[in-house]
Amino acid sequence: MAVIDEERATRPAGPADPTRRDGDESGPSRPDVQRPDRSDLLKRMKKVDPDTARKYRQRSGE
Amino acid sequence: MALYGIETEYGIHVEGKGAADLVAESRAVVNAYCGTFASPWFYRGEDPRNDQRGFHARRLKYDPDDAKFDDPSAPPLPVEEERADHVLVNGARLYNDHGHPEYSTPECATLADMVAHDKAGERIVLECARRREAEIGAAVKIYKNNTDFHGSSYGTHENYLMGRARPFGEVIGALVPFLVTRIIYTGAGKVGIEPRGKSGTYQLSQRADFFTEEASVDTLHRRPLVNTRDEPHADPHKWRRLHVIAGDANLSEYATALKIGTLLLVTELIDAGWFPTNIKLYDPVKSIKEISRDSAYEWCVPLSNNRRMKATDVQRVFLDQARIEFAGRGGDTDWVLGEWASTLDALDADPMQLSGKLDWVAKKSLIDDYVAADGEPWDDYRLQALDLAYCDIDPDEGLYAALVDAGEMVRIVDNAAIDKAMTVPPTNTRAAIRGALVSKFGGSVGNAGWSQVVLRTDAESWVADLDPFLTPALVAEGLDRMARADTLGELIERFRG
Numbered sequence: 121m122a123v124i125d126e127e128r129a130t131r132p133a134g135p136a137d138p139t140r141r142d143g144d145e146s147g148p149s150r151p152d153v154q155r156p157d158r159s160d161l162l163k164r165m166k167k168v169d170p171d172t173a174r175k176y177r178q179r180s181g182e
Numbered sequence: 183m184a185l186y187g188i189e190t191e192y193g194i195h196v197e198g199k200g201a202a203d204l205v206a207e208s209r210a211v212v213n214a215y216c217g218t219f220a221s222p223w224f225y226r227g228e229d230p231r232n233d234q235r236g237f238h239a240r241r242l243k244y245d246p247d248d249a250k251f252d253d254p255s256a257p258p259l260p261v262e263e264e265r266a267d268h269v270l271v272n273g274a275r276l277y278n279d280h281g282h283p284e285y286s287t288p289e290c291a292t293l294a295d296m297v298a299h300d301k302a303g304e305r306i307v308l309e310c311a312r313r314r315e316a317e318i319g320a321a322v323k324i325y326k327n328n329t330d331f332h333g334s335s336y337g338t339h340e341n342y343l344m345g346r347a348r349p350f351g352e353v354i355g356a357l358v359p360f361l362v363t364r365i366i367y368t369g370a371g372k373v374g375i376e377p378r379g380k381s382g383t384y385q386l387s388q389r390a391d392f393f394t395e396e397a398s399v400d401t402l403h404r405r406p407l408v409n410t411r412d413e414p415h416a417d418p419h420k421w422r423r424l425h426v427i428a429g430d431a432n433l434s435e436y437a438t439a440l441k442i443g444t445l446l447l448v449t450e451l452i453d454a455g456w457f458p459t460n461i462k463l464y465d466p467v468k469s470i471k472e473i474s475r476d477s478a479y480e481w482c483v484p485l486s487n488n489r490r491m492k493a494t495d496v497q498r499v500f501l502d503q504a505r506i507e508f509a510g511r512g513g514d515t516d517w518v519l520g521e522w523a524s525t526l527d528a529l530d531a532d533p534m535q536l537s538g539k540l541d542w543v544a545k546k547s548l549i550d551d552y553v554a555a556d557g558e559p560w561d562d563y564r565l566q567a568l569d570l571a572y573c574d575i576d577p578d579e580g581l582y583a584a585l586v587d588a589g590e591m592v593r594i595v596d597n598a599a600i601d602k603a604m605t606v607p608p609t610n611t612r613a614a615i616r617g618a619l620v621s622k623f624g625g626s627v628g629n630a631g632w633s634q635v636v637l638r639t640d641a642e643s644w645v646a647d648l649d650p651f652l653t654p655a656l657v658a659e660g661l662d663r664m665a666r667a668d669t670l671g672e673l674i675e676r677f678r679g
Contacts, residue, residue, distance in 0.1 A: 153226050158551055165552050165568055173331050173379070173566035177201040179281035180245035180402055182193040182337025 183653055184446055185289050185611060188300050188438075190431055191282035191336040192307055193325035193573070202251040204281035205264075207314075207614075211283050211322065212266045213274055214313040215306070217605070220620045223267035223275065224631030232412040233399045234422060241402040247333060248280075269630040271621040272605055273613030274299065275407040275514040276306065280402075282336050283307050283324070288613030289632075291654075293439045293514045295608040297594045300438055302603035304575045326431045327573035328388040329372060331379030331566050335392040337401065338431040342424040342446060343416065345453045350422070354397045354408045356452050357460045360445070360500055361407055361428045362470045363493035365390060366481060366533075367525050368441040369474065370430035371542030373549070382561030383475055384549070386542045388430045390474035393467055401427050407466055415632035416649050424449060428470075432581040433573065435594040436539040437572075439526065443518035447504040454507065458499050462486040479533055494526045497583040501526065539592050541582075545572045548581055610654035614661055619646060623670050637670055644674045 196207045231239040258264070268276040273288030285303035290296040303324060311322040329335050344353070369386030376391035385391075395406040406426045414421045426445065432438045463469050464484040473481050473493050481493035501522050508515050528536050537547040549568055557562060574580035577587075585591050607617035611634075619635045620627060628636035628643055635646040651657045667673035 151526050157587070161548065161581070161584050161588060162551060162555055163569070164579075164581065165548065167183065168567050168571045168581075170564035170567050174569045176193070176194050176195055176325075176570060177332055178330035178334045178336060179201055179204055179248050179251060180334045181280055181282050181625075 183343075184450075186291075186296065186442055187287045187289050187341045188296070188303075188442070189284060189286040189337070189339040189341070190300070190303060190326060191279055191284045191338065192575075193327055193330065193336065194281070194283060195321075195323040195325070196310075197320040197322070199320075200309055202253075204251075205278065207322075208281050208283050209264070209266045210317075211276040211307070211310045211314045211324075214270060214280050214310040214317065215268050215270075215276060216313065217306075218271050218621060219268040220624045220627035220630050220635075221267045221269060222262040223265065223269065224627050224629045224634060224636070225261060227631045227633060228413055228644070230401075230411050230413065231399060234410045234412040235397075239384055239399045245334070245403040251281075255355065259419055263550075269616070269620055269627070270306075270605075271607075271617050271624075272299070272302065272387065272603060273607035273611075273617035273620075274303065274306075276303075276310075280336075280477075283310065287541075288617065289611040290606045290608050291611050292608070293443050293517070294595055294599070295603070296442050297435045297438050298599045298603040299608070301435065301595070301600040305600065306604055308575050312574055317390075324575050325570060325573045326433060326575050327370065327570065328431050329376065329379075329391075331374055331376075331570075333377040335376070335389060335405075337389075337427050338429055339401075340424075340426040340429055340442065342426070342449045343414075344422050344424050346414075346418075346420055346422050347453060348455070350410065352457060353424070354410075355462070356457055357408050357424075357448070358396060358466045359458060359463050359496050360448050360464060361426070362466045363473065363481070363483065363496040364441070364472065365430070365474055366446065366493050366497070367536075368430055368432065368528055369540075369542040370432055370437075370438060370573070371545035371569070373566045374476075375475065379402050379566060381563050381566060384477065384546055384560065387470070387474040389428060390470045390496040393428060393470060396466055407470065430541070431493065431539050431573070433575075433580075434539060434541045434544065434591060436521075436592040439539050440518070441595050443514055444500075444522050447508060447515065447518060448500055448628055451500070451503055451507060456503055456507070458503075460487065461499055479529070492530075494530050497522070497526055512547055532675075537645045540592050541572075544582070544585055544591065545569065548572065548585070563580060567614075571620075610657055612648040612651035612657065614657050615646070615648055615651050615664075618661060618664050622664065623673070626670050637674075639670055639674070642674075644670075644677075646677070 265277045275286040287299040315322045335672040346542045365387040370388045371384045372388045374381045394404050398406040399410045409425045411425050414423045421579045464486045469483040482490045536543045572581040577583040607613040626637045628638045637644045663676045
């Protein structure tokens with residue numbers, strides 16, 4: 121779907137991680153993130169009790 | 183000065199117990215806290231029925247579904263016993279809130295402190311749960327989320343100190359388009375649609391299903407996008423506390439920092455007199471649900487002027503003005519401006535590239551992999567168990583924790599900073615004074631709250647007013663006086679002198 125508001129055209133996509141110096145004093149620093157093999161994550165997901173959400177009941181909160 | 187904090191109501195499941203037992207079980211978890219603390223809370227300083235629009239509600243709405251969990255013949259407990267308040271040495275509040283262990287962070291003034299104290303809350307509540315498990319010999323699970331998939335929701339609230347000069351109606355008008363559209367990066371992700379958790383849809387936000395009003399003083403039922411509660415916890419002539427209930431519980435440190443940092447800048451814009459003209463949403467309550475459920479990630483919302491606008495572009499209206507006003511002032515501001523811009527660009531290009539930063543993307547990426555590997559259809563109820571497991575704060579079982587262990591999530595603070603925050607308050611806010619009083623004179627505390635601590639000697643009660651500690655210099659001066667006082671009597675004399 122196109123953006124209909126012509127006054128605010130969608131901007132071109134920037135890089136996922138725009139270059140910023142790490143370790144300066146201008147806010148939290150950013151480590152490099154690499155996506156490793158997910159086989160261990162899949163093993164943990166398969167251990168999850170499939171009925172957990174069905175049994176999960178809470179009171180409303182404020 | 184900037185001052186903010188996060189309150190998190192945790193979900194709790196105790197093996198062999200049901201929802202009717204949760205008030206007692208939550209209280210027992212909180213009471214399992216074994217560190218230094220003070221109590222009770224200063225309840226007289228709170229009035230959740232006071233409305234910033236200038237009136238006082240006769241009563242607040244309650245969720246009728248909760249009534250079925252209550253025994254009407256059971257006598258109510260005294261509020262101190264029911265809530266089991268613990269004011270901690272790090273300046274935080276830990277208590278039982280309607281059957282949820284709640285951790286309210288101390289007041290923070292930097293995003294690194296904010297994230298560290300939010301994460302410290304997870305570890306404190308988890309430690310309590312583990313002690314309770316050992317007491318009863320049954321599993322006690324704690325979840326940092328906002329939904330039970332059966333129609334109940336519980337909150338993660340943000341608080342920001344704002345000036346009092348702008349009429350609250352203008353504040354609401356400015357906030358609504360921002361809060362509705364920010365879920366594209368603050369959402370924690372959710373399998374299913376309420377009220378009964380119907381599966382088959384993956385949405386951005388855990389909370390979007392539960393909003394029915396644009397603004398009101400209620401929080402428990404018929405929830406509003408903007409909560410109008412007037413409890414400044416500071417000088418009411420100068421300050422208001424923006425109490426934001428339209429937010430998700432974030433596990434991602436990056437999402438937490440971006441969520442707080444962006445809204446902090448927006449509150450500063452509003453305080454400075456700016457208003458986002460030409461972006462009044464036609465139906466904000468409907469729009470937040472439509473954005474949350476839009477699986478095409480187009481996120482177009484109708485405006486009241488018959489035009490439509492992408493949520494990313496609504497956000498850029500706020501971002502552009504924040505750049506004009508605040509760019510280059512350093513500290514957290516420039517980090518927020520840079521990350522806000524790059525996040526919106528990435529959301530427009532391909533949201534899945536943000537799987538190491540945003541909760542809804544990280545959770546979807548995990549479930550996508552599970553579905554691809556196992557062939558489960560997206561409407562399989564078991565995927566809601568994975569949603570819940572993502573929010574399990576036990577590092578040995580939680581899926582978010584597994585992503586962190588795998589090095590997939592961007593970190594804002596390290597584990598040492600989080601451990602430190604469990605017992606050390608932010609050094610530059612009034613929380614440092616509260617924490618030091620609890621740490622040094624905890625046995626003499628009569629009650630404690632956000633804006634005062636009452637200390638009692640044999641001769642008198644002394645109210646330590648925390649409101650004046652508005653700047654880091656004043657906080658440092660107060661801490662210095664405390665460090666030089668060996669006894670409570672000496673401390674009182676130093677403050678009087």
